[in-house]
Amino acid sequence: MNIALGPVMSIKDPIYLGRSASNEAVNVTMYGKNMMLNGEPGSGKSGLMNNMIAQVSLMPDARMLGFDAKLVELMPWADVMDVFVGPEMRKALQTMLWIQKLMDRRYDWMSRNRIRKLVPSPAEPAWVLFLDEVAYYTSVAGTKVEQELFSALFRDVVARGRAAAIIPIMGTQRASFDILPTALRDLFAYRWTGRATTPGSSDVALGAGWAEAGYNAMSLDPKKPGDSFLLAEGNAPQRMRAAWMTDEEIQTVAAFAAQLRGHRASA
Numbered sequence: 001m002n003i004a005l006g007p008v009m010s011i012k013d014p015i016y017l018g019r020s021a022s023n024e025a026v027n028v029t030m031y032g033k034n035m036m037l038n039g040e041p042g043s044g045k046s047g048l049m050n051n052m053i054a055q056v057s058l059m060p061d062a063r064m065l066g067f068d069a070k071l072v073e074l075m076p077w078a079d080v081m082d083v084f085v086g087p088e089m090r091k092a093l094q095t096m097l098w099i100q101k102l103m104d105r106r107y108d109w110m111s112r113n114r115i116r117k118l119v120p121s122p123a124e125p126a127w128v129l130f131l132d133e134v135a136y137y138t139s140v141a142g143t144k145v146e147q148e149l150f151s152a153l154f155r156d157v158v159a160r161g162r163a164a165a166i167i168p169i170m171g172t173q174r175a176s177f178d179i180l181p182t183a184l185r186d187l188f189a190y191r192w193t194g195r196a197t198t199p200g201s202s203d204v205a206l207g208a209g210w211a212e213a214g215y216n217a218m219s220l221d222p223k224k225p226g227d228s229f230l231l232a233e234g235n236a237p238q239r240m241r242a243a244w245m246t247d248e249e250i251q252t253v254a255a256f257a258a259q260l261r262g263h264r265a266s267a
């Protein structure tokens with residue numbers, strides 16, 4: 001099916017995440033940033049990630065990599081992403097090494113040209129990494145050495161990627177210190193958390209002290225997936241409800257995006 005091409009977006013545009021408690025639109029700009037999504041199973045992480053992918057897929061100055069050990073969450077975007085990694089440790093490592101090399105090449109070029117922050121364009125696009133459940137690659141699959149290598153590469157990409165227009169967006173079910181060391185969490189500009197089930201996990205996800213100040217992810221409504229807190233750099237967490245796309249809407253946008261990118265859709 002051919003769909004007429006319409007207006008497109010840019011990675012420099014705000015991305016719509018959902019609505020605040022007072023029904024205002026909640027937007028974030030991902031260019032020069034990164035984001036972690038946390039929450040118990042069923043709290044709405046994959047829903048929010050799909051919503052973000054849908055918007056990034058319509059941005060010709062952004063390309064996408066997907067890591068999804070469960071396959072089913074991000075699979076609708078497999079034809080739109082440049083690389084789609086399933087439960088394959090070797091491919092996950094190769095892809096992370098590749099993106100680290102690209103980052104190093106960009107910084108080398110930027111330093112020679114005295115550029116502090118790369119401005120993405122279709123010719124030199126932002127690379128957005130979507131990792132649906134990072135713990136699979138850092139603590140479940142492969143050998144201990146492979147897990148440590150993946151963790152080290154990922155931390156480096158999160159720590160240094162921003163100015164080179166490399167944007168990781170990572171989901172995790174369990175915010176505990178073994179899965180998400182504070183040093184890694186603190187590198188994320190935006191932190192979103194759906195409902196959490198243990199007292200500590202809210203603070204691990206947002207940062208120490210927020211639960212006590214009234215922003216406790218255990219208090220979110222279990223009957224309302226997508227009910228959440230968003231912590232953007234420097235501000236107090238904001239209560240919000242993530243926007244939700246149906247499977248049909250996802251398929252329509254994915255087909256349009258594949259066409260826009262000149263990717264061939266699989267049957």
Ligand SMILES: Nc1ncnc2c1ncn2[C@@H]1O[C@H](COP(=O)(O)OP(=O)(O)OP(=O)(O)O)[C@@H](O)[C@H]1O
Pocket residue numbers: 039040041042043044045046047048073173194225226227241242243244
């Ligand atoms: N923002 C939302 N609005 C309405 N319903 C939602 C929303 N987000 C999720 N849901 C509903 O909750 C279900 C579970 O959501 P989702 O798969 O996003 O959770 P998850 O946190 O990614 O879970 P897991 O960790 O098991 O992958 C969805 O299938 C959908 O029915």
